Structure formats: structure tokens, C-alpha cells
Amino acid sequence: PEEFVRSWRHIVDLYRSEGADNAIWVWNVTGWPGNLDRLPGLWPGNDYVDWISWEAYNMTGCEKMNDWNHVDSFEDALAPTYEWIQQEGPKHGIDPRKPVMIGEMGTTDIGASATTKWYTDVPDVLRRYERVRAVKLWDSEVGADCDFRILANEHARRGFAQAGKDPYVNLPERVRRLAEYAVTRD
Numbered sequence: 001p002e003e004f005v006r007s008w009r010h011i012v013d014l015y016r017s018e019g020a021d022n023a024i025w026v027w028n029v030t031g032w033p034g035n036l037d038r039l040p041g042l043w044p045g046n047d048y049v050d051w052i053s054w055e056a057y058n059m060t061g062c063e064k065m066n067d068w069n070h071v072d073s074f075e076d077a078l079a080p081t082y083e084w085i086q087q088e089g090p091k092h093g094i095d096p097r098k099p100v101m102i103g104e105m106g107t108t109d110i111g112a113s114a115t116t117k118w119y120t121d122v123p124d125v126l127r128r129y130e131r132v133r134a135v136k137l138w139d140s141e142v143g144a145d146c147d148f149r150i151l152a153n154e155h156a157r158r159g160f161a162q163a164g165k166d167p168y169v170n171l172p173e174r175v176r177r178l179a180e181y182a183v184t185r186d
Contacts (some may be wrong), residue, residue, distance in 0.1 A: 038169075050099075060108055137150070
């Protein structure tokens with residue numbers, strides 16, 4: 001951990017010394033609960049991190065990821081690290097007001113309705129976790145028993161498409177509606 005922190009700070013300092021002040025530094029960690037006690041030792045410091053990030057997966061059925069089978073929802077995957085950052089982070093010098101990015105998210109096939117619901121719940125979950133400002137989909141096949149591809153699963157595709165219609169996560173829709181509102185006010 002000490003070497004990681006020194007390396008992180010060294011890279012950030014190099015950028016800064018060269019005048020590159022437009023880089024955003026995203027501290028991306030493994031967000032499963034068994035990793036949380038490692039986070040304080042890996043924290044580079046508030047002056048060296050702009051965003052905090054981790055993944056939010058459901059890996060049920062992935063043979064190589066047996067420890068992750070307890071995740072039933074997007075919220076179950078997101079909440080432990082989010083809550084740890086908010087409650088325990090300050091004790092370790094981590095500013096819990098930093099914006100959060102879910103650097104990777106997705107679910108394996110957990111059955112028709114559960115897979116659909118996993119994705120359709122995403123906008124409501126994000127509304128409750130106000131620090132989360134960005135989410136990135138993990139759309140890949142890790143192995144024959146561990147497939148996160150949206151287009152390979154009709155239930156994932158349906159849930160993802162439905163979630164994408166929610167104005168909270170559909171920025172172009174929000175911008176279009178704001179533009180329409182502005183035109184009607186003129």
C-alpha cells in the first residue's frame with residue numbers, strides 16, 4: 001500500500017509540475033465488503049484524488065467469483081463501499097463529499113425478472129446515493145459462466161433500456177425537456 005500511495009502521488013506531482021492541470025484523478029478500488037479495511041492504506045490523500053470509484057457487480061454464477069454470490073441488486077453492490085466512505089472515510093482522511101463514479105457495473109443472468117429488475121432499479125438507487133455522479137456499464141463476457149453483455153441477454157437488455165428512459169439518467173432527454181421549457185417561456 002505504501003508503494004501504491006507513493007507512486008500515485010509521484011504521477012500526480014509529475015503532471016502538476018508540467019502544468020497539466022486539466023487531469024481528473026479517479027481513485028478506483030475494489031468495492032466488495034471484504035476489501036474495505038484495505039482502503040485507508042491505499043488512500044493517496046484528498047489533494048491527490050478528485051473522484052472516488054469502485055465497481056458494483058452481481059457475479060452470481062461466476063465460478064471464479066464465489067464470494068460475490070450474495071449480491072441481489074445494484075444497491076446491494078453499491079451500498080457497502082458508499083456507506084463505508086461516508087461513515088468511516090473521514091476517520092482515515094477521506095473526504096466523503098468527493099464525487100463518486102461506479103467504474104463498472106452489471107449483473108450476470110439471475111433469472112428473467114431479477115435480471116430485468118437489477119437494471120430497472122438503477123435510476124432509483126442513484127437518486128438515493130447523491131454522491132454518485134457517473135456510472136459505467138461493464139458489458140463483457142468474463143467466461144462461459146460469467147456473462148455481463150447486455151445484448152446477449154434479453155432480460156438485461158430490457159431492463160437496461162427501461163432504465164435508460166428514466167430522466168434521472170437520460171441526460172439528453174433532460175436537456176431536450178429543458179430546451180422545450182425555455183422555448184415555451186419566451
